[in-house]
Amino acid sequence: EVQLVESGGGLVQPGGSLRLSCAASGFTFSFSSMNWVRQAPGKGLEWVSYISHSTNTVYYADSVKGRFTISRDNAKNSLYLQLNSLRDEDTAVYYCAKDKGERAIDYWGQGTLVTVSS
Amino acid sequence: EIVLTQSPGTLSLSPGERATLSCRASQSVSSSYLAWYQQKPGQAPRLLIYGASSRATGIPDRFSGSGSGTDFTLTISRLEPEDFAVYYCQQYGTSPPFAFGPGTKVDIK
Numbered sequence: 001e002v003q004l005v006e007s008g009g010g011l012v013q014p015g016g017s018l019r020l021s022c023a024a025s026g027f028t029f030s031f032s033s034m035n036w037v038r039q040a041p042g043k044g045l046e047w048v049s050y051i052s053h054s055t056n057t058v059y060y061a062d063s064v065k066g067r068f069t070i071s072r073d074n075a076k077n078s079l080y081l082q083l084n085s086l087r088d089e090d091t092a093v094y095y096c097a098k099d100k101g102e103r104a105i106d107y108w109g110q111g112t113l114v115t116v117s118s
Numbered sequence: 119e120i121v122l123t124q125s126p127g128t129l130s131l132s133p134g135e136r137a138t139l140s141c142r143a144s145q146s147v148s149s150s151y152l153a154w155y156q157q158k159p160g161q162a163p164r165l166l167i168y169g170a171s172s173r174a175t176g177i178p179d180r181f182s183g184s185g186s187g188t189d190f191t192l193t194i195s196r197l198e199p200e201d202f203a204v205y206y207c208q209q210y211g212t213s214p215p216f217a218f219g220p221g222t223k224v225d226i227k
Contacts, residue, residue: 035216
């Protein structure tokens with residue numbers, strides 16, 4: 001059974017930093033590209049970032065480019081998102097999400113809430 | 119950058135009725151890279167359709183996807199009580215950003 005478990009969310013002040021983690025199990029993590037997707041309270045889904053299985057390719061949404069960094073450790077079956085220079089509008093539930101053959105996202109974690117507020 | 123729009127914003131229907139949801143792209147999207155998701159309150163999204171028309175594992179056959187180019191459709195042939203939710207389309211796997219549409223809420227009439 002595929003499991004994605006996020007952690008690291010919490011309350012942070014504007015301008016602060018957080019590091020989100022996602023522990024993956026139930027599939028061959030090193031063969032799968034991964035994503036982070038977020039959802040602000042009461043809003044729709046926003047794709048945030050993508051990393052290929054080998055880390056050769058990373059992509060970011062314009063809204064986070066230069067502030068967020070995606071990374072992975074295939075030996076630890078873990079995905080990360082470093083969030084810097086946080087803004088109020090970064091408040092959201094952040095989902096770790098598994099790629100399905102570069103065609104869709106087929107599994108999602110339950111999400112971790114990041115709240116940016118003074 | 120490809121922008122997706124979805125219509126209608128809200129669809130009010132009764133159980134047993136047919137639901138037709140539209141997703142339109144600002145430029146052509148390869149059918150291989152158009153996906154649909156369902157999200158219920160308090161839950162993570164669930165993949166329904168990938169490659170514009172292929173059902174994901176475990177998805178009932180009352181869900182179907184179609185379309186090409188800039189116009190895509192998700193059809194629910196007969197709404198079951200558990201189908202009332204928000205539905206999102208996404209273009210994924212080709213040119214980033216892998217944007218989602220704004221969603222269509224299917225609620226009970």
